[in-house]
Amino acid sequence: MNINLTLFAQAITFAVLIWFTAKFIWPPLLGAIEKRQKEIADGLAAGERGRSELEQAAKRSAETIDEAKLRASDIISQAEKRATEIVEAAKEAAKTEGDRIIAGAKAEIDQEVNRAKEGLRQQVSALAVAGAEKILRKEIDAKAHADMLNTIANEL
Amino acid sequence: MATEHELTPSGYISHHLSNNAVSVGDGAFWTLHVDTLGMSLILGVIVFGLLWLVSRGVTSGVPGKRQAFVELLFGFIDGQVKSIFHGERHKFIAPLALTVFMWVFMMNAMDFLPIDVMAWIYKHVFGLEYWRSVPTSDINATFALALSVWLLMIFFAINVKGLGGWIHELFCSPFGSNPLVWIPNFLFNVIEYVSKPLSHSLRLFGNMYAGEVIFLLLGMWAATGLVGTFFGAFLGIGWAIFHILIVTLQAFIFMTLTVVYLSMAHESH
Numbered sequence: 001m002n003i004n005l006t007l008f009a010q011a012i013t014f015a016v017l018i019w020f021t022a023k024f025i026w027p028p029l030l031g032a033i034e035k036r037q038k039e040i041a042d043g044l045a046a047g048e049r050g051r052s053e054l055e056q057a058a059k060r061s062a063e064t065i066d067e068a069k070l071r072a073s074d075i076i077s078q079a080e081k082r083a084t085e086i087v088e089a090a091k092e093a094a095k096t097e098g099d100r101i102i103a104g105a106k107a108e109i110d111q112e113v114n115r116a117k118e119g120l121r122q123q124v125s126a127l128a129v130a131g132a133e134k135i136l137r138k139e140i141d142a143k144a145h146a147d148m149l150n151t152i153a154n155e156l
Numbered sequence: 157m158a159t160e161h162e163l164t165p166s167g168y169i170s171h172h173l174s175n176n177a178v179s180v181g182d183g184a185f186w187t188l189h190v191d192t193l194g195m196s197l198i199l200g201v202i203v204f205g206l207l208w209l210v211s212r213g214v215t216s217g218v219p220g221k222r223q224a225f226v227e228l229l230f231g232f233i234d235g236q237v238k239s240i241f242h243g244e245r246h247k248f249i250a251p252l253a254l255t256v257f258m259w260v261f262m263m264n265a266m267d268f269l270p271i272d273v274m275a276w277i278y279k280h281v282f283g284l285e286y287w288r289s290v291p292t293s294d295i296n297a298t299f300a301l302a303l304s305v306w307l308l309m310i311f312f313a314i315n316v317k318g319l320g321g322w323i324h325e326l327f328c329s330p331f332g333s334n335p336l337v338w339i340p341n342f343l344f345n346v347i348e349y350v351s352k353p354l355s356h357s358l359r360l361f362g363n364m365y366a367g368e369v370i371f372l373l374l375g376m377w378a379a380t381g382l383v384g385t386f387f388g389a390f391l392g393i394g395w396a397i398f399h400i401l402i403v404t405l406q407a408f409i410f411m412t413l414t415v416v417y418l419s420m421a422h423e424s425h
Contacts, residue, residue, distance in 0.1 A: 002184060002187075002295075003185075003295065003296060003299065004177075004184065004185050004186070004187040004188070004189070004296060005180065005185060005186055005187060005188050006187070006188055006189040006192055006193060006294070006296035006297070006300075007296045007299055007300045007303070008300070009188060009193050009300075010192065010193065010196060010291075010296060010297050010300035010301070011300040011301075011303060011304045013193070013196060013197055013200060014255075014259075014300060014301055014304050015304065017200050017204055017255050017259060018251065018252050018255045020204055020208070020255075021204060021207070021251040021252075021254055021255040022247070022248055022251035022252070022255075024208050024211065024212075025204065025207045025208055025211045025251065025254070026211075026246065026250060026251035026254065027246075028211040028212065028214050029211050029214055029226065029227065029230050030230075030246055031214075031216075032214040032215060032216040032219075033216075033227060033230065033231075035216035036216045036217070039216065
């Protein structure tokens, strides 16, 4: 119960222990705990950022899908219009072609008729000449009367 | 239990409350209490050695169980210091608080060692007639701590306010700077500076000393026979359980007051 030198020896021990704790025990513990706190805070922030990015991506993809739908319907309506145009054009072309074929056929028929007429005319004139020859065998010279016969044939 | 060489109650108690004193010079002052110094040194080496081992292998990743326990202690001390001291605490004040708390707690906890069993071991295993287990029940140990804190308090007061500021505060607070109240101010401050280390050290010393004396008084029931021995043991269990609270609480109070005093030294009035 009396104050003696123990007091000073104890105080020196105390000082050494304070120095030891402040130098070797407290700083590593503080460093590790603060590092972990920072890592946890960073992780939470990263999670939050990821969630907002995911939300944005979902919004963007919805927008893209809407746009694609719009374009698809545009393309379909254009295609329908084009198909109608093609059908119309084909109808037109077919009609023209038909008309052309009909006209060709008509021309050919006319040509055939004319050719038949010509042939008939030739044959009629030959027949007339032959008939006349038979009737007027002596007096009629085929060559002399050819002009006249041709004129008759043309008149037929 | 009370089978010491002197079977008188006063002899039993005074034997247990005698320090192992070694004289190193002339006069009563030049004496060392080897038991106080030895026990506190051994406890300091064990406690701070273990803390050092854990803090050396500390990881910022997933902590192990030992590290988790040390971090729990760290968080408790850091939280206490943070709520009292507003400033850069990690450099000195918080490590100081950890040192004070753990060291005082362990020195107090030596009170749980059964006093007569330990006395028998000290005597028959180590050959020590006088050896007290609890360093904090020696006024030298608690006064050494309180006086160190007191010196730190004055150091920080001068460090923060400057020597002139500190002297100015001695004469001009708490009543003001009127020359008429310089002397009362100074007297007040002297009383404050004297009472702080005294109350700081005597509170811890008184609690631990009284706790030890009560264990000894309960131990004396053994002198009344077999029934008394069991009755004394029963009361001893009760006091030991209550002592768990006292040991922890006194360590906590000592640490808190240390931080409060140093925090006050940082503040200007």
